[in-house]
Amino acid sequence: MTTTVVPTEASAASVGWRLGALYGPAIYGVSAAAVAVPVAADRLHTTPAAAVWILTIHALCLGIGAAVAGRATDIWGPRHTLSVGAALLAAGTVLCTFATILAVAVAGRALLAAGSGAMTATALTLAAGRPPPQRPAVLAHLGAAMALFSATAPLAGALAVTTSWRTALVLPALSLTALPLCWPLTQPRQRAPARVDWTGGALLATTAAGLLLTIQSTTLHLPPPAVAGLVAGTCALAVLADRHRRRHPDGFVPTVISRRRFLLAGLAGAGVYGGLFACVYAVPQILTRLGYSAEGIGLLLMPSAIVAAATARLVGRAASDTARRRVLTGVTALFSASLLLAAWDRRPVALICATTAAFAAFAIAQTTLTAAITARVDPRQRGGALGLLNLISFTGGAVGASVCSALWQPWGLPAALAAVAVLPAIASAGAASLHCRWMNRTG
Template sequence: VAPNLGVLVAGRFVQAAGSGAMAACAMALTASVPPERRPQVFAGFGATMAIFSASATLAGGVFTEWVTWRIALVLPALSLLVVPLCLAGAPARKNSGRSMDLPGAALLTLTAMSFLVLIQSSALALSTPLVVATAAVLVLSAAGLTWRTRGSDSSFVPRALVADRVFLKAAVIGIGVYGGLFAAMYAVPQLLVRDHGWSVLSVGVWLLPGAVVGAVLSRLAGRLTAGDHGNRLLAAVSLAFAAALAAALAGSGVLLLILGASLGFSAFSVTQVFTTALMSGHIEPARRGGAMGLLNLTFFVGGGVGSATAGALAKSMSLATALGVVALFPLIAALVAFTLGRRTP
């Protein structure tokens, strides 16, 4: 019901905060299930993520074309309907007993926000003074966050977590996969609509097979996490995703574009399943929720970096070439996944 663009953007800020909290809570709840139920729960979690993410373009296109774009904006509110069902089955456990580090949370928020704004400064056409001010905020907030992290292990970003090699590798994998997916979802619809004359509805329909593939692979990943082969599946899917994006360097063929976006959804869902399973067995229960929240934040910042990179590169080269360059994101994720097995100490 926003009457103007200012109110609409302000509402999107609030909605983004809520969506981020929803995603973090979903990962934390999934990671908290008993070990004997994890493969089944992870499989369903990944399949749901794959289906909804891959069908989002079609749903948005249907509402925009047939009804109004305003309905498409409030689709995330549907997740509220499922919250009571999730809470009913959530395990009861004690938290760490420590109070929330609000200054640390504020510093982390400022660091992430200023970083994302700064890397998109060219696309946003920001003035030089504003860019300098944003850079200053980034440096100061990052320095403050580093100081708080080093000073205490009870900070919002725990020192032990930052030094945890498994957590850092999982973060790099998520950044690579999300960066590639966000870049693909920025570039692929534009290329199909602009260069090949497709409608938004056509793009959405052709992305649906990716939802099916992603659901199947995520269910497979949910079963494999009980052993030590989940990282191999993730690495293989990420490598295929990177190859499909890199093929755009030779031209933006329709099949390659659809394949690249579809593999991106598959890599996205498998990443969710594998990293959630990995952290659920690696992080102690009292710290698990916070760790999953930080991991989720890192993933989405990586996604923002991927889309911003594609947008910035498109100013000096073709959009298809920029998409091919961004293939480095999932390629790095694949290489790291090969080194991260279930038994990594």
């Protein structure tokens, strides 16, 4: 007599936390590594102004990696994309570990960020590809995990620096530990017989690079002629990419990028990420001036992560997509108001309220916007659409951090924090418009 063992389907909670562990370490690439930049500048015998490339290159290559890897999952499947991402993470870790000059450290960080982009895009694609009854719960747990990673980033960076500044730079490689857990969630896929649109991929990558470098130009202190050249070159590349997309609708740049629904979701995501990155940048600075250590700041932010994670799970259980969009609209509006309150009343309680709203909006946005895009995109272009959504969101994050940094010196940190409160307000407007458009189409 033979016994047949039937494999059990993984629960939504298990899948969500596994994918969150795959995605989450990418968040450490900026928030945690920022703690190590002053020490890294000294050890690499360079100036702090030049060492900012350690952070800038991560934001740049993470956005590019997410956009390119998202489409790659559509063409080659998630397993191939994860394998490439793992190789990039490993190579970047080795370079950062043995770097003795800034150029080598920056190259290592670029590889790490590209690998993280592959992990984030694949994690979202796998979450969006779950069966429809399970998908909202999976996205809710994924959002909760991301909120926890966001809140623990300063503490993780502070603890890593006590070991070595190099350890803080390679924390994104923690995604490799989640690879064995997520590998069973993938399905082998044969390569498509059609030719790969390498031209479209190159145009997408270079346009994203130009856009992100333009945003970071204030932080990098580029001269005006260089900024003007970046703007002109990026606009020209965007035009070429759009023409190429029209001529090759099945190419590397998915057609979803021209749809109003996608643009509204991108606007909401960029606003939330912009407010979050600005908040994560400014609040630790203000708390440091109030006498808190890096470890103390990390512990102070932990309750915010717990509240955000619980909120994401509750929203994920909402009965309908419409209810989740309404919650996103309300939470982003609350996030904007809390930033204004924190700028006016800089006591720890107000600052913690702002970070709690930031982490909650971040978790809910990832859950809600991913579901909104997934519902209206051809499964054959799902990865590319989510990769582009990630790129737009991280671009918004770069805008938030750059604006806050640029306004710090002339206006002061509280005024800069108040100025970036407009970003989650824009996200609230985008989420509300997305909700209204959905109601008009279903009513």
